[in-house]
Amino acid sequence: MSISAQQTGQKKGQKKIAIIGAGCAGWSLAARADQLSASRIELFKKQDNHASHSWGFWQMPWLLDAVSQTRKKWNKWQIITHNGCAEHHSATHPYCSLQSDVWIKSCSQKFLSAKTQTSITEVPVRKTEKNRVITSEDKSDFDVIYDSRPPVADTNILLQHFRGLEIRAAKPVFNPEVAILMDFRVSQENGIHFMYVLGYDEYTALVESTFFSLSPHHDEVYEAAIREYLNTVFHLDDFEIIHSESGVIPMGRVSRVDSNPFLLAIGSNAGTIRPSSGYAFSFIQKQIEQFTSQNTNPKSPHKxxxxxxxxxxxxxxxxxxxxxxxxxxxxxxxxxxxxxxxxxxxxxxxxxxxxxxxxxxxxxxxxxxxxxxxxxxxxxxx
Ligand SMILES: Cc1cc2nc3c(=O)[nH]c(=O)nc-3n(C[C@H](O)[C@H](O)[C@H](O)COP(=O)(O)OP(=O)(O)OC[C@H]3O[C@@H](n4cnc5c(N)ncnc54)[C@H](O)[C@@H]3O)c2cc1C
Known part of the structure:
Protein backbone atom coordinates (compact mmCIF):
# COMPACT_ATOMS: atom_id res chain seq x y z
CA MET A 1 0.00 0.00 0.00
CA SER A 2 1.37 3.43 -0.87
CA ILE A 3 0.09 6.61 0.77
CA SER A 4 0.85 9.69 -1.31
CA ALA A 5 1.39 13.00 0.38
CA GLN A 6 0.82 16.54 -0.72
CA GLN A 7 2.63 17.22 -3.97
CA THR A 8 3.19 20.90 -4.56
CA GLY A 9 5.49 20.36 -7.51
CA GLN A 10 8.04 22.75 -5.97
CA LYS A 11 11.26 20.81 -6.50
CA LYS A 12 14.10 21.64 -4.12
CA GLY A 13 16.57 19.12 -5.56
CA GLN A 14 16.90 16.15 -7.81
CA LYS A 15 17.80 13.42 -5.30
CA LYS A 16 15.38 10.56 -4.77
CA ILE A 17 15.66 9.41 -1.18
CA ALA A 18 14.44 6.25 0.57
CA ILE A 19 14.23 5.92 4.34
CA ILE A 20 13.95 2.32 5.54
CA GLY A 21 12.27 1.86 8.90
CA ALA A 22 9.68 4.07 10.56
CA GLY A 23 10.90 4.08 14.16
CA CYS A 24 12.53 6.91 16.08
CA ALA A 25 15.31 7.66 13.59
CA GLY A 26 13.28 7.04 10.42
CA TRP A 27 10.48 9.38 11.49
CA SER A 28 12.82 11.98 12.96
CA LEU A 29 14.65 12.18 9.63
CA ALA A 30 11.41 12.11 7.60
CA ALA A 31 10.21 15.16 9.57
CA ARG A 32 13.11 17.10 8.02
CA ALA A 33 12.02 16.29 4.46
CA ASP A 34 12.33 19.89 3.36
CA GLN A 35 15.97 20.10 4.52
CA LEU A 36 17.07 17.09 2.47
CA SER A 37 17.22 18.79 -0.95
CA ALA A 38 15.32 15.93 -2.56
CA SER A 39 12.79 15.73 -5.34
CA ARG A 40 11.10 12.71 -3.75
CA ILE A 41 11.32 10.94 -0.39
CA GLU A 42 9.77 7.54 0.29
CA LEU A 43 9.53 6.14 3.81
CA PHE A 44 9.39 2.33 4.03
CA LYS A 45 7.39 1.36 7.06
CA LYS A 46 7.03 -2.15 8.40
CA GLN A 47 3.41 -3.21 8.90
CA ASP A 48 3.69 -3.75 12.63
CA ASN A 49 1.98 -2.12 15.55
CA HIS A 50 4.34 -0.05 17.66
CA ALA A 51 2.77 0.49 21.06
CA SER A 52 3.45 3.98 22.37
CA HIS A 53 6.14 4.28 25.03
CA SER A 54 8.02 7.08 26.73
CA TRP A 55 11.43 8.47 25.76
CA GLY A 56 13.40 10.06 28.57
CA PHE A 57 16.24 12.54 27.98
CA TRP A 58 17.79 15.67 29.43
CA GLN A 59 16.92 18.98 27.80
CA MET A 60 19.79 19.95 25.51
CA PRO A 61 20.12 22.63 22.80
CA TRP A 62 19.56 20.11 19.96
CA LEU A 63 16.28 18.87 21.49
CA LEU A 64 14.14 21.99 21.60
CA ASP A 65 11.44 20.63 19.26
CA ALA A 66 11.17 17.43 21.31
CA VAL A 67 11.19 19.38 24.59
CA SER A 68 8.25 21.48 23.37
CA GLN A 69 6.19 18.29 23.02
CA THR A 70 7.07 16.59 26.32
CA ARG A 71 4.47 15.19 28.63
CA LYS A 72 6.38 16.34 31.71
CA LYS A 73 9.74 17.75 32.83
CA TRP A 74 11.45 17.25 36.18
CA ASN A 75 14.07 19.68 37.51
CA LYS A 76 15.04 17.15 40.17
CA TRP A 77 15.97 13.48 39.93
CA GLN A 78 17.36 10.83 42.26
CA ILE A 79 19.59 7.75 42.28
CA ILE A 80 18.79 5.59 45.33
CA THR A 81 20.48 2.55 46.89
CA HIS A 82 20.26 0.86 50.30
CA ASN A 83 23.30 3.03 51.23
CA GLY A 84 21.89 6.43 50.38
CA CYS A 85 20.32 8.76 47.87
CA ALA A 86 21.84 11.32 45.49
CA GLU A 87 19.46 14.07 44.45
CA HIS A 88 20.27 16.32 41.52
CA HIS A 89 18.75 19.62 40.53
CA SER A 90 19.03 21.38 37.19
CA ALA A 91 17.18 24.41 35.92
CA THR A 92 18.98 24.25 32.54
CA HIS A 93 18.79 20.54 31.79
CA PRO A 94 15.53 19.15 33.22
CA TYR A 95 14.77 15.45 32.66
CA CYS A 96 11.98 15.17 30.08
CA SER A 97 9.52 12.46 29.15
CA LEU A 98 8.10 12.38 25.63
CA GLN A 99 5.45 9.92 24.43
CA SER A 100 6.59 8.15 21.26
CA ASP A 101 3.15 8.42 19.60
CA VAL A 102 3.12 12.21 20.12
CA TRP A 103 6.59 12.54 18.52
CA ILE A 104 5.79 10.23 15.61
CA LYS A 105 2.49 12.01 14.93
CA SER A 106 4.23 15.38 14.74
CA CYS A 107 6.99 13.94 12.52
CA SER A 108 4.44 12.37 10.18
CA GLN A 109 2.51 15.67 9.92
CA LYS A 110 5.74 17.47 8.94
CA PHE A 111 6.66 14.73 6.46
CA LEU A 112 3.28 14.57 4.76
CA SER A 113 2.94 18.37 4.52
CA ALA A 114 6.48 18.91 3.19
CA LYS A 115 7.02 20.82 -0.03
CA THR A 116 9.11 17.89 -1.27
CA GLN A 117 7.08 15.03 -2.75
CA THR A 118 6.76 12.46 0.06
CA SER A 119 5.12 9.05 0.40
CA ILE A 120 4.89 6.15 2.79
CA THR A 121 5.12 2.57 1.57
CA GLU A 122 4.02 -0.11 3.97
CA VAL A 123 6.18 -3.22 3.79
CA PRO A 124 4.29 -6.41 4.67
CA VAL A 125 5.83 -8.17 7.67
CA ARG A 126 6.45 -11.34 5.68
CA LYS A 127 8.59 -9.40 3.19
CA THR A 128 10.74 -7.64 5.70
CA GLU A 129 13.57 -10.15 6.03
CA LYS A 130 14.63 -9.40 2.45
CA ASN A 131 13.28 -5.92 2.16
CA ARG A 132 12.45 -5.07 -1.42
CA VAL A 133 13.92 -1.58 -1.21
CA ILE A 134 17.40 -3.02 -0.99
CA THR A 135 17.16 -5.30 -3.99
CA SER A 136 19.22 -4.27 -7.00
CA GLU A 137 16.28 -2.92 -9.05
CA ASP A 138 15.31 -0.61 -6.23
CA LYS A 139 18.85 0.67 -5.76
CA SER A 140 18.61 2.30 -9.15
CA ASP A 141 15.34 3.90 -8.04
CA PHE A 142 16.97 5.95 -5.29
CA ASP A 143 20.05 8.13 -5.11
CA VAL A 144 20.29 7.88 -1.34
CA ILE A 145 18.95 5.17 1.01
CA TYR A 146 18.97 5.80 4.78
CA ASP A 147 18.69 2.52 6.67
CA SER A 148 17.24 2.62 10.19
CA ARG A 149 16.47 -1.07 10.63
CA PRO A 150 17.71 -2.29 14.05
CA PRO A 151 21.40 -3.31 14.20
CA VAL A 152 22.83 -6.72 15.09
CA ALA A 153 24.23 -6.86 18.62
CA ASP A 154 27.43 -8.72 19.54
CA THR A 155 26.77 -11.93 21.44
CA ASN A 156 27.57 -12.11 25.14
CA ILE A 157 27.14 -8.38 25.78
CA LEU A 158 25.08 -6.89 28.58
CA LEU A 159 21.49 -6.10 27.62
CA GLN A 160 19.29 -3.50 29.20
CA HIS A 161 15.88 -5.14 29.41
CA PHE A 162 12.83 -3.74 31.08
CA ARG A 163 9.09 -3.73 31.48
CA GLY A 164 7.22 -0.67 32.69
CA LEU A 165 3.68 -0.22 33.90
CA GLU A 166 1.93 3.13 33.83
CA ILE A 167 -0.34 2.93 36.82
CA ARG A 168 -3.05 4.94 38.51
CA ALA A 169 -2.87 4.49 42.26
CA ALA A 170 -5.88 4.49 44.56
CA LYS A 171 -4.11 6.96 46.87
CA PRO A 172 -1.65 9.84 46.27
CA VAL A 173 1.81 8.29 46.71
CA PHE A 174 4.07 9.65 43.96
CA ASN A 175 6.15 12.80 44.02
CA PRO A 176 5.62 14.58 40.68
CA GLU A 177 8.48 17.00 41.48
CA VAL A 178 11.27 14.37 41.47
CA ALA A 179 11.97 11.63 38.91
CA ILE A 180 13.56 8.46 40.30
CA LEU A 181 16.03 7.38 37.62
CA MET A 182 17.44 4.40 39.50
CA ASP A 183 16.21 2.86 42.72
CA PHE A 184 18.33 -0.18 43.51
CA ARG A 185 16.31 -1.18 46.61
CA VAL A 186 15.08 -4.29 44.76
CA SER A 187 16.30 -7.87 44.45
CA GLN A 188 19.65 -8.15 42.63
CA GLU A 189 19.27 -11.94 42.21
CA ASN A 190 18.48 -11.90 38.46
CA GLY A 191 21.07 -9.31 37.38
CA ILE A 192 21.80 -5.65 38.04
CA HIS A 193 18.31 -4.39 38.77
CA PHE A 194 16.67 -1.04 39.52
CA MET A 195 13.30 0.70 39.34
CA TYR A 196 12.69 3.82 37.21
CA VAL A 197 9.76 5.88 38.47
CA LEU A 198 8.38 8.88 36.61
CA GLY A 199 5.61 10.43 38.70
CA TYR A 200 3.35 12.35 36.31
CA ASP A 201 1.14 13.41 39.22
CA GLU A 202 0.57 12.14 42.76
CA TYR A 203 -1.59 9.26 41.50
CA THR A 204 -0.06 8.45 38.10
CA ALA A 205 3.41 7.10 37.38
CA LEU A 206 5.43 5.00 34.99
CA VAL A 207 7.16 2.35 37.11
CA GLU A 208 9.75 0.36 35.20
CA SER A 209 11.71 -2.68 36.36
CA THR A 210 15.06 -2.54 34.53
CA PHE A 211 17.84 -5.13 34.43
CA PHE A 212 21.37 -5.16 33.02
CA SER A 213 22.19 -8.81 32.32
CA LEU A 214 22.99 -11.19 29.48
CA SER A 215 19.42 -12.26 28.67
CA PRO A 216 15.87 -10.94 29.15
CA HIS A 217 13.36 -12.39 31.62
CA HIS A 218 9.72 -13.42 31.31
CA ASP A 219 7.20 -10.58 31.77
CA GLU A 220 6.15 -12.01 35.15
CA VAL A 221 9.62 -11.36 36.62
CA TYR A 222 9.42 -7.60 35.96
CA GLU A 223 5.76 -7.35 36.99
CA ALA A 224 6.30 -9.24 40.25
CA ALA A 225 9.29 -6.97 41.00
CA ILE A 226 7.18 -3.83 40.33
CA ARG A 227 4.37 -5.04 42.61
CA GLU A 228 6.80 -5.88 45.40
CA TYR A 229 8.57 -2.52 45.04
CA LEU A 230 5.32 -0.56 45.10
CA ASN A 231 4.23 -2.46 48.15
CA THR A 232 7.53 -2.10 50.04
CA VAL A 233 8.51 1.46 49.13
CA PHE A 234 5.15 3.17 48.46
CA HIS A 235 2.92 0.90 50.63
CA LEU A 236 0.73 0.57 47.57
CA ASP A 237 -1.10 -2.53 46.39
CA ASP A 238 -4.27 -0.97 45.02
CA PHE A 239 -3.68 0.42 41.52
CA GLU A 240 -4.96 0.22 37.97
CA ILE A 241 -2.61 -0.55 35.06
CA ILE A 242 -3.19 2.02 32.30
CA HIS A 243 -0.53 0.89 29.88
CA SER A 244 2.61 -1.26 29.70
CA GLU A 245 5.83 -0.99 27.72
CA SER A 246 8.91 -3.15 27.38
CA GLY A 247 12.18 -3.28 25.52
CA VAL A 248 15.59 -4.87 25.14
CA ILE A 249 18.49 -2.54 24.35
CA PRO A 250 22.06 -3.73 23.61
CA MET A 251 24.75 -2.21 25.85
CA GLY A 252 27.88 -2.65 23.78
CA ARG A 253 29.11 -3.17 20.27
CA VAL A 254 26.53 -3.42 17.50
CA SER A 255 27.02 -3.96 13.77
CA ARG A 256 24.98 -2.50 10.94
CA VAL A 257 22.10 -4.73 9.88
CA ASP A 258 23.44 -4.57 6.30
CA SER A 259 27.01 -3.56 5.52
CA ASN A 260 26.21 -2.62 1.89
CA PRO A 261 28.00 0.76 1.47
CA PHE A 262 25.10 2.04 -0.65
CA LEU A 263 22.97 2.11 2.51
CA LEU A 264 23.59 4.99 4.93
CA ALA A 265 22.92 3.73 8.44
CA ILE A 266 21.07 6.04 10.84
CA GLY A 267 19.75 5.70 14.39
CA SER A 268 20.58 2.62 16.45
CA ASN A 269 21.77 0.97 13.21
CA ALA A 270 24.51 3.63 13.17
CA GLY A 271 25.49 3.04 16.81
CA THR A 272 23.54 5.91 18.37
CA ILE A 273 22.56 3.93 21.48
CA ARG A 274 24.91 5.09 24.26
CA PRO A 275 26.40 1.76 25.39
CA SER A 276 26.65 2.47 29.13
CA SER A 277 23.13 3.81 29.56
CA GLY A 278 20.92 2.60 26.71
CA TYR A 279 19.83 6.21 26.08
CA ALA A 280 19.35 6.78 22.34
CA PHE A 281 16.65 9.39 21.68
CA SER A 282 18.90 12.38 22.35
CA PHE A 283 21.76 10.92 20.28
CA ILE A 284 19.46 10.12 17.35
CA GLN A 285 18.29 13.75 17.28
CA LYS A 286 21.89 14.98 17.56
CA GLN A 287 23.01 12.74 14.68
CA ILE A 288 20.14 13.80 12.42
CA GLU A 289 20.62 17.49 13.25
CA GLN A 290 24.36 17.21 12.44
CA PHE A 291 24.15 15.53 9.05
CA THR A 292 21.07 17.36 7.76
CA SER A 293 22.40 20.80 8.71
CA GLN A 294 25.92 20.07 7.41
CA ASN A 295 24.67 18.19 4.33
CA THR A 296 27.05 15.27 4.99
CA ASN A 297 26.69 11.53 5.53
CA PRO A 298 25.48 10.40 8.98
CA LYS A 299 28.22 9.76 11.52
CA SER A 300 28.37 8.60 15.13
CA PRO A 301 27.08 11.24 17.54
CA HIS A 302 29.38 9.87 20.28
CA LYS A 303 32.85 11.10 21.13
C1 LIG B 1 10.05 0.64 25.25
C2 LIG B 1 11.30 1.43 24.97
C3 LIG B 1 11.63 2.50 25.80
C4 LIG B 1 12.78 3.23 25.55
N1 LIG B 1 13.05 4.29 26.37
C5 LIG B 1 14.08 5.10 26.07
C6 LIG B 1 14.30 6.28 26.81
O1 LIG B 1 13.60 6.55 27.80
N2 LIG B 1 15.30 7.10 26.42
C7 LIG B 1 16.10 6.82 25.34
O2 LIG B 1 16.98 7.62 25.01
N3 LIG B 1 15.94 5.68 24.66
C8 LIG B 1 14.96 4.82 24.99
N4 LIG B 1 14.76 3.69 24.26
C9 LIG B 1 15.78 3.32 23.26
C10 LIG B 1 15.71 4.04 21.91
O3 LIG B 1 15.27 5.35 21.99
C11 LIG B 1 14.96 3.27 20.92
O4 LIG B 1 15.45 1.98 20.79
C12 LIG B 1 14.86 3.99 19.56
O5 LIG B 1 13.57 3.67 19.16
C13 LIG B 1 15.85 3.57 18.48
O6 LIG B 1 15.43 4.17 17.27
P1 LIG B 1 15.72 3.55 15.84
O7 LIG B 1 14.97 4.32 14.85
O8 LIG B 1 17.17 3.38 15.67
O9 LIG B 1 15.13 2.08 15.94
P2 LIG B 1 13.59 1.67 16.03
O10 LIG B 1 12.81 2.75 16.71
O11 LIG B 1 13.59 0.30 16.60
O12 LIG B 1 13.12 1.64 14.51
C14 LIG B 1 13.51 0.66 13.62
C15 LIG B 1 12.35 0.48 12.65
O13 LIG B 1 12.75 -0.35 11.59
C16 LIG B 1 11.61 -1.12 11.24
N5 LIG B 1 12.04 -2.25 10.41
C17 LIG B 1 12.70 -3.37 10.78
N6 LIG B 1 12.91 -4.13 9.71
C18 LIG B 1 12.39 -3.49 8.64
C19 LIG B 1 12.32 -3.77 7.27
N7 LIG B 1 12.86 -4.87 6.77
N8 LIG B 1 11.71 -2.89 6.45
C20 LIG B 1 11.19 -1.74 6.93
N9 LIG B 1 11.24 -1.40 8.24
C21 LIG B 1 11.84 -2.28 9.07
C22 LIG B 1 10.98 -1.50 12.55
O14 LIG B 1 9.63 -1.84 12.39
C23 LIG B 1 11.14 -0.18 13.30
O15 LIG B 1 10.03 0.65 13.14
C24 LIG B 1 13.63 2.89 24.48
C25 LIG B 1 13.31 1.81 23.68
C26 LIG B 1 12.17 1.08 23.91
C27 LIG B 1 11.85 -0.10 23.03
Missing part, protein backbone atom coordinates in the same frame (compact mmCIF):
# COMPACT_ATOMS: atom_id res chain seq x y z
CA UNK A 304 35.54 8.41 20.90
CA UNK A 305 36.57 8.82 24.54
CA UNK A 306 32.93 8.57 25.71
CA UNK A 307 32.73 5.20 23.94
CA UNK A 308 36.05 4.14 25.42
CA UNK A 309 35.01 5.14 28.95
CA UNK A 310 31.73 3.30 28.41
CA UNK A 311 33.50 0.07 27.43
CA UNK A 312 35.65 0.21 30.57
CA UNK A 313 32.57 0.93 32.71
CA UNK A 314 30.63 -1.94 31.10
CA UNK A 315 33.57 -4.31 31.57
CA UNK A 316 33.56 -3.41 35.29
CA UNK A 317 29.79 -3.92 35.54
CA UNK A 318 29.87 -7.25 33.73
CA UNK A 319 32.57 -8.67 36.02
CA UNK A 320 31.31 -7.02 39.21
CA UNK A 321 27.50 -6.72 39.00
CA UNK A 322 27.24 -6.51 42.80
CA UNK A 323 29.17 -3.21 42.70
CA UNK A 324 26.70 -1.52 40.30
CA UNK A 325 24.40 0.21 42.85
CA UNK A 326 27.28 1.91 44.65
CA UNK A 327 29.12 2.84 41.46
CA UNK A 328 26.04 4.65 40.14
CA UNK A 329 25.44 6.29 43.53
CA UNK A 330 29.06 7.51 43.75
CA UNK A 331 28.96 8.84 40.22
CA UNK A 332 25.78 10.78 40.99
CA UNK A 333 27.15 12.09 44.31
CA UNK A 334 30.34 13.50 42.74
CA UNK A 335 28.56 15.26 39.86
CA UNK A 336 26.23 18.24 39.93
CA UNK A 337 22.86 17.87 38.19
CA UNK A 338 24.08 19.85 35.17
CA UNK A 339 27.31 17.83 34.91
CA UNK A 340 25.40 14.51 35.21
CA UNK A 341 22.95 15.58 32.47
CA UNK A 342 25.78 16.76 30.21
CA UNK A 343 27.80 13.57 30.75
CA UNK A 344 24.88 11.27 29.95
CA UNK A 345 23.93 13.38 26.93
CA UNK A 346 27.45 13.20 25.44
CA UNK A 347 28.07 16.90 26.06
CA UNK A 348 30.47 16.72 29.01
CA UNK A 349 33.04 19.42 29.77
CA UNK A 350 36.63 18.56 30.76
CA UNK A 351 35.79 19.23 34.42
CA UNK A 352 32.82 16.80 34.20
CA UNK A 353 35.17 14.04 32.98
CA UNK A 354 37.55 14.83 35.84
CA UNK A 355 34.75 14.34 38.38
CA UNK A 356 33.60 11.11 36.68
CA UNK A 357 37.13 9.66 36.81
CA UNK A 358 37.65 10.90 40.38
CA UNK A 359 34.39 9.27 41.54
CA UNK A 360 35.30 5.74 40.37
CA UNK A 361 37.53 3.21 42.21
CA UNK A 362 40.92 3.68 40.52
CA UNK A 363 42.51 0.22 40.71
CA UNK A 364 39.39 -1.61 39.51
CA UNK A 365 39.01 0.75 36.54
CA UNK A 366 42.72 0.63 35.62
CA UNK A 367 42.57 -3.21 35.50
CA UNK A 368 39.49 -3.09 33.27
CA UNK A 369 40.99 -0.36 31.06
CA UNK A 370 43.88 -2.79 30.34
CA UNK A 371 41.37 -5.58 29.71
CA UNK A 372 39.52 -3.40 27.17
CA UNK A 373 42.78 -2.37 25.43
CA UNK A 374 43.96 -6.00 25.17
CA UNK A 375 40.50 -7.08 23.92
CA UNK A 376 40.43 -4.44 21.19
CA UNK A 377 44.00 -5.29 20.10
CA UNK A 378 43.02 -8.97 19.82
CA UNK A 379 40.02 -7.99 17.67
CA UNK A 380 42.15 -5.90 15.29
CA UNK A 381 44.83 -8.60 14.87
CA UNK A 382 42.21 -11.27 14.10
Missing amino acids: KYDLWMDSVFLSVLKSNPEKAPNLFLKLAKYLSGDAFARFLSGDAKITDYAFVIYSMPKWLFICHAFKVIVGSQKRTTR
